[in-house]
Amino acid sequence: MTGKGRELADMMERRKVDILCVQVTRWKGSKARSIGAGFKLFYYGVDSKRNGVGVVLKEEFVRNVLEVKRVSDRVMSLKLEIEGVMLNVVSGYAPQVGCELEEKERFWSELDEVMESIPTGVRVVIGADFNGHVGEGSTGDGEVMGKFGIKERNLEGQMVVDFAKRMDMAVVNTYFQKREEHRVTYKSRGVFYTDNEFKQVPLIQVVLPDDWETTAEVISETGRKVLGVSSGRRKEDKETWWWNEEVQDSIQRKRLAKEKWDMDRTEENRQEYKELQRRVKREVSKAK
Incomplete structure (x- = not known):
């Protein structure tokens, strides 16, 4: 991943x-x-x-x-x-x-x-x-x-x-x-x-306990005491900020090369796919 x-x-x-x-x-x-x-x-x-x-x-x-x-x-x-x-x-x-x-x-x-x-x-x-x-x-x-x-x-x-x-x-x-x-x-x-x-995929029935509201309240209160409450502000996502057009274009080229290699497993197609894999890594590193 x-x-x-x-x-x-x-x-x-x-x-x-x-x-x-x-x-x-x-x-x-x-x-x-x-x-x-x-x-x-x-x-x-x-x-x-x-x-x-x-x-x-x-x-x-x-x-x-x-x-x-x-x-x-x-x-x-x-x-x-x-x-x-x-x-x-x-x-x-x-x-x-x-x-x-x-x-x-x-x-x-x-x-x-x-x-x-x-x-x-x-x-x-x-x-x-x-x-x-x-x-x-x-x-x-x-x-x-x-x-x-x-x-x-x-x-x-x-x-x-x-x-x-x-x-x-x-x-x-x-x-x-x-x-x-x-x-x-x-x-x-x-x-x-x-x-x-x-x-x-059979049919289902859901039955909740009678004291569910009490249970939920206890869980929430315990969470607040032990973990505290966040500010609600989200940090910039490490996995998304570098996703620019160059990276997306490189990944699209790599995907097409992989499909080409899957269809015809020649050494030429393999080398093309490997080179595009390396190019994607370079583009991601450059963007970051």
Whole structure:
């Protein structure tokens, strides 16, 4: 995420995305911060070199956040109430194929724990990079996935399917036919890495305790005594002030070069993309 916040916010604004799950943020800490353009990132990480998960919200929804649960640097969730509907958004990052089985089992145990803590009937969406192939077709698993997966199912993909069955959810991105480059996270030496999104949308009922007003008053008063009250003035955002036309133009060129390289992986296209990556870094440093 370092140096990428404003670029990410620009993409969300352009694509009209209100809520986005992100993985491999590599930010250490347990915080929430503005990334510009009216978006805020809630994140958690324990190592600045690996893992890290987060959820980005359009700022108009930030006040609707009721709970943030940071389980580990691979799993976190947000509970929101939007127009009277409770919604749980879970961001996850599964261990890669080469990781130890113990680490993979720990991830799925943490994800199970989060799901089991959500009351039956509440809406849940999981946006995650599961690092597995659920495979093409849906023979025998049509209740949890569509036929537009990719490649053959591997062990990690089977874990995804088993989880979907356990939680009565669906692997949503397998229901839509897309170009191959839009069905993978990235490609490396002919190996495809895929991500998946789960969704579960039953009807819900919300019941608040009778003494909610008293509870809210106690929480507010305690917050004032312990933390004090801010002036209300916002500091200039570190992630936005340098976002000038030159930086935006360089990032647009880099994005087009990346698309060109994805379509035709020649050495010439790779070098062009790498050079534009370096140019973006120079433009950002110059602007700052």
